[in-house]
Amino acid sequence: MLSKTTTYKKPLVDKATLKKNVGLIHSSSELGLVERKLFNWLLLESFEQLEQDVTHEIPLPILKVLMGWENSNNNDGLEAAMKRLMSTVVHFNLIKSKKTKEGESYEDAWEATTLLSYAAIVDGRARWRFDQAMAAKLHDPAVFHWLNVAAAQGLQSSFAYALYENSARYYKVGQTPKLSVPLVRELLNATAPLYADFRYLKQRVLTPAVKEINTITDIELEVEYQREGRSVVAVQFFVTAKPQSSLLVNKDRLREALSEEEKALHDRMVALKLASRVSISAIDARGYDAIEQAVALTEYKVKNGEISRSAAGYLRKVIATPFDVETPVTSATFRRDKSRSQLEDTQALVAQRQAEGELVREEREKRTTEISLLSVVERREAAKAFIQNMPQTAKFYDADLAKFSGRTESMFSLFLRGWVPAGDLQVSNSV
Structure with a gap:
């Protein structure tokens, strides 16, 4: 869409921002990158109607654009991701804040549910429903924070995406609580046995994820490790919103x-x-x-x-x-200009194809005539070159007639179309 200065502004998707339940962000669901992105977009699309017991829907082309799959005609990936969301149990409030006389502290709590209660891809549209208990949690303003879905869209690592979800909410206070190493592994779904060794957790999960977040998203993270003896027992992230971050914009404009x-x-x-x-x-x-x-x-x-x-x-x-x-x-100029442009482009393409086709036909007819006029001597010369290229064809060759038997003659005819005799006859190599 044209602005007054005729420069492009970024698509609306870049402004997509989601209020997301804090407990859900701190869930231990075993979701991959695709499932996390898909759920965030489905939640964003249905947020206005969460309090209503309805089936939400969105055209597939739009959902694919949001997911970055606009050039794909394959729905299998979306279908698999939606099935995963239906079968995944998430645990809420692994990190739960409570007020104490000394200030804010954190305690463990537990609650679980599935992400989607229904999903379908029908008639070019994706449809889904939330369980009422889940919808109530998702819409509770007391436990929401703003999550910039579009800012995280470019993240390619599931670890980075999960870390962004679990740290962006703290940009106002500037730091996350100190998280035990087992809890960090669970939040980021880094549960493979390899990551029980903190060296590998840091090298392959935390350091790359922090670097990716700092490069792509609207926040910057610094990491501090708490040690007991020689072992790291807890991790804390310090969160800073970048100056241009949409987190700093008032998102509650009514x-x-x-x-x-x-x-x-x-x-x-x-x-x-x-x-x-x-x-x-x-x-x-x-x-x-x-x-x-x-x-x-x-x-x-x-x-x-x-x-x-x-x-x-x-x-x-x-x-x-x-x-x-x-x-x-305007509606009229858009309609007229687009139709005229499409018509002109189509006419030009048809004319070009007709001209190219005519040239090909002329060259082919010319070459067919030239081949039919070859003398026996010229055919023998060509056959000699043909046999040199394909020695196995020699047994099918009749030197008196300068012809081959069976399918080999057809192969020889194709060879003649590109053959240039040593004499005065000039043969086109283009056909």
């Missing part, structure tokens, strides 16, 4: 904080079934002008019956589409 112009645009987006929170984030991320153009186009499509399923899903895709044009993109 409709009342918008200008009158933005409120009107917001209401149009909500009328298209886009969540209020997502609408406000889109306006903040892309600017009023770009979003107004996207909304106008979507409204035009809805009015003309060109959107059969989700207007909100279509609007999301338009918001994420850059337009490199000098004039404002």
Whole structure:
């Protein structure tokens, strides 16, 4: 979508931020990188309706974009990840804070549930449900912290992703509690026997994960190790939000904080079934002008019956589409310019293919004629070269007729198309 300076702003996905249950973040679920990302996006998409007992859904193309799989037509990965979310038991509040006279301390507590109670991929859409107890925990504002899902999207290691989830919430206080080494292993799912040796846990899990987080995400971590004798018994992470971090932005901006112009645009987006929170984030991320153009186009499509399923899903895709044009993109100009451009491109491609095909046909006919005019002497010369390349064909050769028997003659005919005789006859090598 074009901004006033004709430079691209990052897609809406870069502003995607999720309120996530603290206990869930500190879960010991054995989730891989794909499952963690998928669950965070499903939670983000359904957050506005968590208090309602409903089946949530999202078009598959949009979910694939969120997962970074927009070029894949294979749904097996999503299906496997959703099945894993349905079968995975998570343990809540492995780290539970409590107030004491001396200040804040931490104690252990236990609670468990599955992540999804239902999942399906039907008619090009992903569908899922949360158990009511799970939904209540996910929506409890008393235990939420903001998790920047998009900031963590580029992480390639499941260890780094889990560490980001478990440390980002502490950016305001600047440090995590001191975590015992067994607890760190459980939180990061580094439960392989190899990591019982702290040297390998540090070398292969903690150090690479911290480096990846510091390079990619919106926070920076430093690690401090607590020792008893020569052994490391606990780990503490010091957390700093980078200056440009979206964690430092007020994420609770409500409709009342918008200008009158933005409120009107917001209401149009909500009328298209886009969540209020997502609408406000889109306006903040892309600017009023770009979003107004996207909304106008979507409204035009809805009015003309060109959107059969989700207007909100279509609007999301338009918001994420850059337009490199000098004039404002309205529903009419977008429709006209795109159709004209597609028609011109198609006509040019057809003309090019026709011209190329005509040249190939002419060359082929010319070469066929040249081969038919070869003398017996020239065919013998060619056969000699052919046999030198493929000695096993000699037994099928009739020197008097300068021909081969059976399939070998067909092979010889193909050879002749690229053969240049030693005489005056010039043969094209292009066909």
